[in-house]
Amino acid sequence: MAPGTLSTFLKRGAIWGFIVLELVFFSVAGEFLSLSDKAFMDLDNMLLLFKQSAPIGIIAIGMTIIMINGNIDLSVGATFALSAIVLLDSMTWPMFGGLGDGVIPLAWGLALMTGVVLGALNGLIVWKTGVDAFIVTLGSMLGYRGLVFMYNGEQPTSHLNWTLVDLAESQFMGLHTPTWFLIAVTAVIWFVMNKTVHGRNAYAIGDNRTAAINAGIRVGPHFVINFMIIGFLASLSAVVFYSESGSVNPNDGELYELWVITAVVLGGTKLTGGAGSVLSTLGGVLAIQLLRKGLGHIGADTETVNLVIGLILIAVLFLDRQLNLKGREALKT
Amino acid sequence: MDRFSKFDLGGFLARQGILVAFALFLVGFTIANERFLAPDNVMGVIRSSAILGVMALGVTFVVISGNLDLSVGSMMSFSTIVVLDLHDKIGPTLAIPSMYAMVLCLGAFIGFLVGYLKLNSLIVTLGMLSAIHGLTLTYSGGKNMDIADKEGTWFSFFGQSDVLGIPVPILMFALLASLLGIILAKTPFGRKVYAVGGNGTAATFSGIRRARVVFTCYILSALCVATAGLLQASRSLGSQNTVGQGLELEVLAAVILGGASLLGGSGTIFKTVIGVLILGFIQNGLLLVGLQFYVQYVVTWIIIILAVWLDIAAKRGKLWSPIA
Numbered sequence: 001m002a003p004g005t006l007s008t009f010l011k012r013g014a015i016w017g018f019i020v021l022e023l024v025f026f027s028v029a030g031e032f033l034s035l036s037d038k039a040f041m042d043l044d045n046m047l048l049l050f051k052q053s054a055p056i057g058i059i060a061i062g063m064t065i066i067m068i069n070g071n072i073d074l075s076v077g078a079t080f081a082l083s084a085i086v087l088l089d090s091m092t093w094p095m096f097g098g099l100g101d102g103v104i105p106l107a108w109g110l111a112l113m114t115g116v117v118l119g120a121l122n123g124l125i126v127w128k129t130g131v132d133a134f135i136v137t138l139g140s141m142l143g144y145r146g147l148v149f150m151y152n153g154e155q156p157t158s159h160l161n162w163t164l165v166d167l168a169e170s171q172f173m174g175l176h177t178p179t180w181f182l183i184a185v186t187a188v189i190w191f192v193m194n195k196t197v198h199g200r201n202a203y204a205i206g207d208n209r210t211a212a213i214n215a216g217i218r219v220g221p222h223f224v225i226n227f228m229i230i231g232f233l234a235s236l237s238a239v240v241f242y243s244e245s246g247s248v249n250p251n252d253g254e255l256y257e258l259w260v261i262t263a264v265v266l267g268g269t270k271l272t273g274g275a276g277s278v279l280s281t282l283g284g285v286l287a288i289q290l291l292r293k294g295l296g297h298i299g300a301d302t303e304t305v306n307l308v309i310g311l312i313l314i315a316v317l318f319l320d321r322q323l324n325l326k327g328r329e330a331l332k333t
Numbered sequence: 334m335d336r337f338s339k340f341d342l343g344g345f346l347a348r349q350g351i352l353v354a355f356a357l358f359l360v361g362f363t364i365a366n367e368r369f370l371a372p373d374n375v376m377g378v379i380r381s382s383a384i385l386g387v388m389a390l391g392v393t394f395v396v397i398s399g400n401l402d403l404s405v406g407s408m409m410s411f412s413t414i415v416v417l418d419l420h421d422k423i424g425p426t427l428a429i430p431s432m433y434a435m436v437l438c439l440g441a442f443i444g445f446l447v448g449y450l451k452l453n454s455l456i457v458t459l460g461m462l463s464a465i466h467g468l469t470l471t472y473s474g475g476k477n478m479d480i481a482d483k484e485g486t487w488f489s490f491f492g493q494s495d496v497l498g499i500p501v502p503i504l505m506f507a508l509l510a511s512l513l514g515i516i517l518a519k520t521p522f523g524r525k526v527y528a529v530g531g532n533g534t535a536a537t538f539s540g541i542r543r544a545r546v547v548f549t550c551y552i553l554s555a556l557c558v559a560t561a562g563l564l565q566a567s568r569s570l571g572s573q574n575t576v577g578q579g580l581e582l583e584v585l586a587a588v589i590l591g592g593a594s595l596l597g598g599s600g601t602i603f604k605t606v607i608g609v610l611i612l613g614f615i616q617n618g619l620l621l622v623g624l625q626f627y628v629q630y631v632v633t634w635i636i637i638i639l640a641v642w643l644d645i646a647a648k649r650g651k652l653w654s655p656i657a
Contacts, residue, residue, distance in 0.1 A: 074582070125638060127654065127656055128653055129642040129645070129653070129654055130649075130654025130655070130656060131638060131641045131642050131645060132595060132641075135595060135637065135638070135641050136638060138582060138589070138637070139633070139634040139635075139637040139638045140634055141582065142582075142583075142586065142630040142633050142634050142637075143630060143631050143633070143634025144634075145627070145630050146627045146629070146632075146633075146634065147631065149625070149627030149630070150625075150631070153625070219656050220654075220656050223656075254578075254579065255578070255579070258462065258463070261459060262459060262460075262463065265456055265459075271455060271456065301470075301471060301474075301475075303471050303474075303475055304467055304471055306463045306464065306467030306470065307463075307464050307466075307467025307471065309460075309464075309467075310460040310461060310462070310463035310464025310465070310467060311460065311464050313459065313460035313463070314446060314452070314456070314457055314460040314464075317452050317457065317460070318446075318450065318452060321450075321451075321452060
């Protein structure tokens with residue numbers, strides 16, 4: 001075994017180890033503390049867990065590639081809400097009146113287009129003005145939220161299409177539709193990041209932007225493409241979630257950006273760019289959802305979840321730093 | 334020659350652009366509605382910006398030292414809830430210092446993590462945002478907090494009274510702004526903050542204890558947040574657990590609008606106050622000309638990006654980014 005492989009393996013696998021730890025802990029603790037008599041590692045429970053992970057998970061996959069690229073996107077929550085409104089509202093437009101269920105692909109297309117356009121706008125501003133992505137998307141987080149309110153005031157936008165609800169609630173091979181979307185998104189983005197030129201360039205840019213430019217990589221277009229992808233995924237998340245719920249408030253999706261970033265960081269992706277993995281992000285998302293469910297299962301107040309997640313995030317950051325320090329010292333000797 | 338004068342204009346706009354934009358806004362809104370610059374309206378705007386402003390003062394220190402503080406929103410909720418709860422339990426005279434002590438402990442914890450352990454401030458304060466929110470909910474049990482006897486307490490002094498015709502929140506904001514402005518601009522500590530944010534390595538080599546400076550910045554930020562919580566609690570005498578939710582990013586927007594760079598090393602208290610006032614006056618002006626409150630979000634978006642863009646463009650001497 002080459003030197004360093006073990007520690008790399010430990011770091012890569014850390015999030016999955018943590019998930020196993022959570023499963024064991026909540027199963028054992030549940031035996032003594034549980035309020036319900038159902039076992040924690042119940043199949044239905046786990047299937048529900050995957051389904052509930054989907055909305056945050058789909059966006060988190062997109063955030064991973066943005067952060068590998070060395071950027072950040074704080075506007076995903078607002079993009080999520082605006083796409084949801086476009087989805088639900090467009091199904092009631094008179095010009096689509098005679099289409100019956102044929103309106104569904106049109107509404108989905110429009111909603112997804114909304115996300116792509118908003119993402120492209122973020123990306124273009126980052127590229128052309130050279131303003132840091134944190135500031136650009138902090139601004140558009142406010143701006144896009146303003147557009148959400150302009151669309152329908154402070155009223156909720158509601159429309160239930162039963163065909164859509166049936167689709168969203170249906171199960172294929174045991175897994176719910178949102179779960180399938182999460183799996184598909186993870187697979188596609190994993191492929192893009194690991195097997196395509198765009199993915200390799202994204203890692204290179206995040207690792208050392210100057211070197212990437214000197215190597216002849218056109219940084220700007222890659223930024224725009226990645227922002228379009230995260231915009232698309234934020235919309236997809238909205239499409240999957242609101243097809244079932246059928247009603248969106250203008251405040252929906254607020255603070256999603258923070259939950260998403262928490263999941264991505266928990267998965268081990270570096271804020272400074274150049275490192276990270278889509279699969280570990282999936283682990284981070286599942287770990288958080290498991291924590292939520294588990295704490296409820298052992299009868300802890302749901303309020304403590306936020307406390308625990310926050311402290312775990314800081315602990316992970318600390319441990320990660322310690323591991324990396326060791327690696328650097330080994331390099332010196 | 335023509336090129337030179339054009340560039341100079343750009344440079345002037347970038348250096349003082351935020352003040353120029355502010356002046357244009359004031360003129361525009363005054364033409365649209367003569368009530369805009371009436372003394373009572375101006376007073377009202379500053380008064381309602383005071384809570385955000387007090388928080389922005391502390392965050393300015395943190396940002397200049399090259400770090401971020403995303404936890405101020407939930408910390409403000411925490412201080413509001415705690416002081417309201419303690420008010421009925423141990424009386425206002427003891428409740429206020431107890432609340433300050435608790436919030437300062439939280440600030441010290443963040444300062445320790447970012448300063449001494451050198452952890453990434455964005456993730457630490459993101460974690461603390463979540464953790465303190467959980468702490469608040471655990472403390473209050475998720476219920477709203479209210480003072481039992483709202484008429485008979487002097488606690489409402491901070492949020493609701495006037496001294497010499499000026500509302501107390503404005504006085505506290507002005508007092509804190511002057512104090513912190515002097516600390517930042519005129520003391521050795523202030524210069525150290527700029528040095529640490531501008532070039533941490535160089536600062537360390539010149540004998541500045543980076544960890545201690547960063548730690549102190551977070552303590553100052555916590556102090557400001559506690560004051561903001563006091564003002565909020567005293568104004569409403571009752572509160573939800575989520576009163577400060579989302580404020581962290583609005584505060585950051587005000588600080589950035591004032592021209593502080595997120596990379597650290599630049600920004601002043603005066604400019605942050607201008608940033609806070611711009612946000613407040615835009616909100617008020619748009620309402621006065623009959624637009625909905627959410628139009629301000631879109632306007633703020635455009636202004637933030639233009640402000641930072643012009644700033645950067647002036648520094649590199651080119652409007653468009655050189656990124657290929």
